[in-house]
Amino acid sequence: MxxxxxxxDVLFRVLVVVASTSLAALCLLVIYSVVMRYVFSDAPDFVEPIALLLVIVIAMFGAALKVREGGHIGLDSLVKKLPTKGQTAAAWIQHxxxxxxxxxxxxxxxxxxMTTRGDRIPILGLPEAxxxxxxVIASICIAMFSFEHLLALFAKKHK
Incomplete structure (x- = not known):
């Protein structure tokens, strides 16, 4: 295993750094935007598209991180009342x-x-893709982390 x-483990650490940096950047970007808008009456156009990209990174990579930690949304109260084999079966189904x-x-x-690779994000000029x-990257991470959990369940079963 x-x-x-x-x-x-390496992928998890990279995702933590990227998601944390994105969250910090989003906070700074929002503060900058608020100051520019309300103090200087000059709202920057680029803030919203960058903030949207950062929110996508935070949400998707954060979801993958919670899968690795086993902290994703679940019915723990129901599963905890099941016998051991039922809990294991629920974990298999979940993953x-x-x-x-x-x-x-x-x-x-x-x-x-692939459909939007020729389009550009307005203001930023980055590819819409x-x-x-x-x-796509987050889904690969989610699958890898879930597969790791399944392997651990399989190894536990055969001990």
Whole structure:
């Protein structure tokens, strides 16, 4: 199982840095925008499209990070009342559903990225496909983290 754990550890650390940096940048960007708008009456045009990209990064990478930590939305109160085998079955179903979700996001966003690759984000001039590339990366991370959890469940079962 270490063949997947070590790369996932590195990937996790990278996602933490990227998501944290994006959150800090978003905070600074909003403060800058508010000061420019209300103090200097000069609202910068570029703030909104950059903020949207940062929010996408924070949300998608944050979701992947919570999958790795096992802190995603679940029905813990119901699962905790199940017997041990039921809890294990629920965990299997949960991670299989997450992988299915990740595959759907991957292919849906990949198609959108391919469709919009020639378009540009207004004001920034960046490719519109960038908006859809972020969830593609996050979906790969979600699938890898869920697969790691499934391998851990499988290893635990065979001990």
């Amino acid at each position: 270490s063949f997947l754990k070590r790369p996932n 299989l559903c997450l992988i299915t979700f990740a595959v759907a996001v991957f292919f849906g966003c990949l198609e959108m990225a 960038l908006r859809y590339s972020i969830p």
